[in-house]
Structures are given as structure tokens and as C-alpha cells.
Amino acid sequence: MAADNSFDIVCKVDGQEVTNAVDQTRREIETRYDLKGTRSEVAQEKTALTVSAPDDMKLKAVVDILQSKLHRRGVPLKALSYGKVESAAGGILKQVIDLQQGIPIEKAREIVRLVKDTKLKLQAAIQEDKVRVTGKNRDDLQKIIALLREADLGIALQFDNYRNT
Numbered sequence: 001m002a003a004d005n006s007f008d009i010v011c012k013v014d015g016q017e018v019t020n021a022v023d024q025t026r027r028e029i030e031t032r033y034d035l036k037g038t039r040s041e042v043a044q045e046k047t048a049l050t051v052s053a054p055d056d057m058k059l060k061a062v063v064d065i066l067q068s069k070l071h072r073r074g075v076p077l078k079a080l081s082y083g084k085v086e087s088a089a090g091g092i093l094k095q096v097i098d099l100q101q102g103i104p105i106e107k108a109r110e111i112v113r114l115v116k117d118t119k120l121k122l123q124a125a126i127q128e129d130k131v132r133v134t135g136k137n138r139d140d141l142q143k144i145i146a147l148l149r150e151a152d153l154g155i156a157l158q159f160d161n162y163r164n165t
Contacts, residue, residue: 005141006134007162008127009111009148011103011155013079018099019044021069028065035061039092042066049097052088059085059093066097076156100155102129107155114151115144138164 022044029035040053040062053059083096108126115124122135133144145159
């Protein structure tokens with residue numbers, strides 16, 4: 001009897017790397033001539049970042065710095081979802097950037113549909129905020145990984161817990 005192989009498709013962000021990128025962004029804001037002393041800042045909550053600045057140009061500059069620091073630290077930029085820019089107290093502009101943790105249910109269903117459409121002998125099951133793909137043939141599992149890497153689902157995907165049982 002052939003053994004079952006499986007892997008999980010997940011979407012997660014390394015929190016420590018996000019914290020490091022935010023710290024680096026804050027240091028750059030303090031030293032950059034066009035941002036120094038402008039009340040531009042980045043605040044970090046559990047699953048979101050809040051960027052604030054006195055005007056649109058400075059807000060974009062802070063977001064650009066943040067993106068480059070996150071990218072350099074291996075945090076996928078597809079894992080960020082940007083809220084709209086809003087006015088806050090004191091004439092400050094704010095933008096909330098959510099960090100994707102887990103695969104949203106619509107995306108999970110889309111992944112399952114993609115796996116089923118391949119007609120390979122695989123099962124895809126949604127488990128909370130991840131999708132587990134199981135099958136007998138290891139090559140088929142690798143084909144699915146390649147397919148999902150090419151398909152632009154708009155979220156950052158990682159593949160873990162590869163099991164060969």
C-alpha cells in the first residue's frame with residue numbers, strides 16, 4: 001500500500017521580523033532630513049501597523065520605508081492589506097496596514113477549487129485558517145505547490161508540514 005503524503009498551505013507573517021522592520025523604519029524616520037521632527041510614525045499592534053504623517057507625501061514616504069524594511073527582512077508584501085488613508089486629530093493622516101495571519105475562507109475555497117480542477121488524485125481540505133493537501137503521489141503534491149506559486153491569489157502563501165507517512 002502506498003503511503004499518504006501531505007502538506008499545509010498557510011499564510012503567516014513572522015512577528016519578530018515585522019517588529020525589527022518597524023524599529024528600523026522608526027530609526028530611519030528620526031534621521032531622514034525630510035521626515036525628522038514631522039510627527040511621522042509607525043505603531044505596531046498584534047495584527048496591524050498604523051502609519052501616520054502630517055501630509056500625503058510624508059505618509060507615502062513612511063510606507064515606502066516600511067515596505068523596503070519588511071521586504072529586506074523576508075516579510076512577504078502580499079501579506080499586507082492597506083486600509084484607506086484617513087484624517088486623524090491634529091491634521092495628521094493615518095493608514096492602517098493589516099498583517100495577514102491565516103488564509104481567509106474565500107481564498108481557502110479558491111485554493112481547494114484550484115486543486116480539484118487539476119484532476120490530480122489529491123484531496124484538499126480547509127482546516128481553520130489553512131488548507132491541507134493530501135495525496136499518494138509526491139510529484140502531484142509538488143505540481144500543486146508550483147501551480148499555487150504561479151497563481152496570483154493576492155495573498156502570501158507558504159507551504160509547511162510536508163509529511164511523508
